[in-house]
Amino acid sequence: MIRIECPWCGPRSEAEFTCGGQSHIVRPADPAAVSDREWAQYLYQRDNPKGLHYERWRHTFGCRQWFNVARDTVTHEIRAVYRMTDLKPAPGGEGV
């Protein structure tokens, strides 16, 4: 069980949250212009890093808000929590 700091409610246990997978995936601006391969890449291909992973979480049992978490997949250490409207913190940057 990990503890996640909801940007609104503060630290809560993992059981209150839902993980929404990798974050910062951008939908192609013009879907008709991309190849099937690129579209499949967008829909299905996800990073599987050993280490720092940027992911979306939702405080399902609390304030019901989505936000971003930068988490180490080896140690489960949470390196940064930031709102959907915040910029992605750079690896090695402040807090990450």
Add this chain to the structure above:
Amino acid sequence: MAKLDRATPLAGTGLERAGLCVAENTGLGLIRLQAFHRRPGAVEELTARLGIEPPGPGSLRSERDRQWFWSAPGEWLIAIPAGTEDAVLGALRAQLDGLFVVLSAITDSQVALDITGEAVREVLARGSTVDFHPASFGAGNCVLTRFAGVPVMLASPGRGEQILLFADRSLARYLLDWFEAASIDC
């Protein structure tokens, strides 16, 4: 209507133990106010129109016969005397006219439980990982949490050790059963 009025979620049943009492609170009407919190100035605008600042995350605020509970960014639960929903909705709609907000009466979709007794914090701690020590959950605090596996709001309005619980109405019987099982030694 009299028939409907009597159809409260727990039909008057509750739990009475030496250290813990759970009773349905049928005296509250509930209104939900939702504003678009990401628009800059949205909460300030609400505050100016209402004449009071709605409570921030994790807290509640009492004002006349209204209690405001923070339930999400830009969203509050307002508890008022049961039966006054239409009047309060009308008054709030007039006050907030023109703002991008949604007001809904949700009394009948919810159950409110009064939880009292000297074991109340100990029993609450059996249902959630939130810290219920008075130092972190005292008068004026409210939390939305996973409690007994389901989403609930717990509030400490400040009347001694009385805790107020709000949940979806369909969870009422389950929650009462849970309190009964979880407080067998109280």
